Amino acid sequence: MTLKRIVLSFLTLIVALQMGASLIGSLGEPQVGNQLQLYQTDLLVQASSWDGSGLPENEVQQFRSAVFGENALESATEQYLEVRQDSATGLLRLQKQLADSPRPNGQSQQPDGQLADPADPADPADPDSSVSAANAQANAQANAQLMAIAQSQQQLIEQVDLRLGLLKVAQGEVDEAIATWQRITANAGPQATAASVLIDLWQTPPVLRPQTPLVIDNALKGWLHDSALERLYTLENKTDPLAQLQQEKRDRAEQKLIQLSIVGLLPSFGGLLGTAGLIALVGQRVLKGKGAVLAVPEGQWEVPWDWEVIWQVVVGGFLFVGQIALPLMLRLGLDISQSLRMAQEVAFANADWALALTSRGKALYSLVFYLLMAVSTLGVLYWSIRPYSPLPKDWFRIRLGGKWPLWGLGSYLIALPLMLAISLLNQQLWQGQGGNNPILQLVLEERDPVALGMFFFTAAVAAPVFEEILFRGFLLPSLTRYMPIWGAIGLSSLIFSAAHLSFSEVLPLTVLGTILGFAYVRSQNLLSSILLHSTWNSVTMLGLFLLGSS
Numbered sequence: 173m174t175l176k177r178i179v180l181s182f183l184t185l186i187v188a189l190q191m192g193a194s195l196i197g198s199l200g201e202p203q204v205g206n207q208l209q210l211y212q213t214d215l216l217v218q219a220s221s222w223d224g225s226g227l228p229e230n231e232v233q234q235f236r237s238a239v240f241g242e243n244a245l246e247s248a249t250e251q252y253l254e255v256r257q258d259s260a261t262g263l264l265r266l267q268k269q270l271a272d273s274p275r276p277n278g279q280s281q282q283p284d285g286q287l288a289d290p291a292d293p294a295d296p297a298d299p300d301s302s303v304s305a306a307n308a309q310a311n312a313q314a315n316a317q318l319m320a321i322a323q324s325q326q327q328l329i330e331q332v333d334l335r336l337g338l339l340k341v342a343q344g345e346v347d348e349a350i351a352t353w354q355r356i357t358a359n360a361g362p363q364a365t366a367a368s369v370l371i372d373l374w375q376t377p378p379v380l381r382p383q384t385p386l387v388i389d390n391a392l393k394g395w396l397h398d399s400a401l402e403r404l405y406t407l408e409n410k411t412d413p414l415a416q417l418q419q420e421k422r423d424r425a426e427q428k429l430i431q432l433s434i435v436g437l438l439p440s441f442g443g444l445l446g447t448a449g450l451i452a453l454v455g456q457r458v459l460k461g462k463g464a465v466l467a468v469p470e471g472q473w474e475v476p477w478d479w480e481v482i483w484q485v486v487v488g489g490f491l492f493v494g495q496i497a498l499p500l501m502l503r504l505g506l507d508i509s510q511s512l513r514m515a516q517e518v519a520f521a522n523a524d525w526a527l528a529l530t531s532r533g534k535a536l537y538s539l540v541f542y543l544l545m546a547v548s549t550l551g552v553l554y555w556s557i558r559p560y561s562p563l564p565k566d567w568f569r570i571r572l573g574g575k576w577p578l579w580g581l582g583s584y585l586i587a588l589p590l591m592l593a594i595s596l597l598n599q600q601l602w603q604g605q606g607g608n609n610p611i612l613q614l615v616l617e618e619r620d621p622v623a624l625g626m627f628f629f630t631a632a633v634a635a636p637v638f639e640e641i642l643f644r645g646f647l648l649p650s651l652t653r654y655m656p657i658w659g660a661i662g663l664s665s666l667i668f669s670a671a672h673l674s675f676s677e678v679l680p681l682t683v684l685g686t687i688l689g690f691a692y693v694r695s696q697n698l699l700s701s702i703l704l705h706s707t708w709n710s711v712t713m714l715g716l717f718l719l720g721s722s
Contacts, residue, residue, distance in 0.1 A: 204612045216247065221421050643667070
């Protein structure tokens with residue numbers, strides 16, 4: 173075995189351990205899907221106040237029935253309950269993991285979630301003491317992560333309960349609403365103050381405290397804020413502010429209706445077109461056989477390198493350099509810069525030039541990291557295949573002419589119904605767990621336009637260009653040296669999905685990667701898969717922007 177293969181074998185072991193740990197760690201992490209459904213249901217509730225904007229009553233009723241169902245409040249209640257059920261199931265799973273997790277020095281998990289005092293502290297003189305301490309630290313970090321995730325799930329449940337209580341009030345079930353909010357106050361969680369104010373406003377007799385308006389403004393958002401403020405103005409008999417608030421709600425309802433249409437109805441319409449196209453393509457495949465669009469030709473690429481070059485680029489370049497070494501170096505650099513910043517701020521207390529990890533800092537970090545990962549990986553790719561230049565024809569082909577826009581956008585429509593079906597199956601399999609790309613949660617909660625712009629550029633430009641060059645431009649054709657074209661499409665798609673390090677994303681991203689690979693193979697133009705990838709990410713980002721603004 174050559175030295176290079178020994179090094180690659182060692183790097184493969186490191187990558188396998190790191191990726192395995194990340195994938196296993198994602199099992200206990202919640203998906204962003206429940207948060208998305210929560211925000212989308214908020215849009216539904218706010219849009220349900222739409223008064224028709226002067227349209228004929230029969231048309232308004234037909235439209236409301238199509239968008240909101242027979243009863244908007246009942247539909248919203250059902251959707252909130254689905255989110256709550258998934259979150260509660262995930263929370264129980266996390267609590268069981270915490271109860272079963274190993275405790276340092278014989279500690280045990282107490283019913284209140286605290287650790288019992290150790291019976292026998294570790295002996296520093298014990299030769300196994302350092303190993304035990306390392307294991308204890310690793311267990312403590314894992315437990316701390318599980319507890320943080322459990323707390324986020326508990327907070328999501330409380331957010332749903334706040335909303336469910338107000339929906340019960342709207343349906344005349346005030347006692348049930350108060351009982352729901354009392355469960356929140358009993359837990360003394362982050363939403364307890366908001367729940368207490370809602371109880372004060374709707375109990376008999378109501379209780380109005382001096383801090384009530386401040387709590388409403390600071391602790392409640394969206395339609396929760398408007399509903400509580402409307403109740404406060406009614407109790408205080410403030411007719412003018414109440415009339416103004418109600419008019420603002422009606423004005424916002426039309427805006428939210430447009431957002432809801434973009435988020436929900438347009439993808440559904442695209443999915444119907446995609447379903448029709450998919451049926452037509454399958455029928456054509458049956459009738460025309462190898463002459464059909466779905467038939468992919470073999471032997472498109474002459475592959476001059478062997479498996480060792482593939483191994484070197486994917487494992488050595490992308491997975492090790494890009495996803496292990498580079499993050500470690502960036503984290504070290506960030507720690508050093510933060511230490512220097514703190515030292516500077518001691519001397520210059522008013523210094524405001526330092527880059528902190530605010531929302532813009534996180535967005536910039538994500539963008540810089542991705543660009544550096546792309547440059548380093550593509551650098552390894554260039555260095556690895558340079559001895560084989562000039563490359564045979566059709567490698568990394570990018571042509572501005574041709575039908576690549578049709579292949580890209582058409583494949584996007586075909587992807588919509590497939591990804592919808594996979595997402596429904598995925599939800600049943602994982603029940604809201606399995607992790608997600610952390611950028612999704614950041615974008616959903618972001619309000620700063622500069623940060624959103626950087627996130628959008630990362631997802632819609634940097635990621636599609638880099639990932640399509642690597643996975644479709646290099647990996648897929650390289651694998652055709654050892655397997656049929658559909659096998660190469662499938663394996664490259666599986667590697668593509670696993671590289672995102674979330675178990676819940678493996679199945680949907682494998683399907684998406686397969687469609688990306690098909691678009692590239694049939695069009696023989698990387699621009700088609702780049703367009704498809706960019707369109708998918710752009711629409712996802714747009715949906716997150718719209719939901720987050722609700």
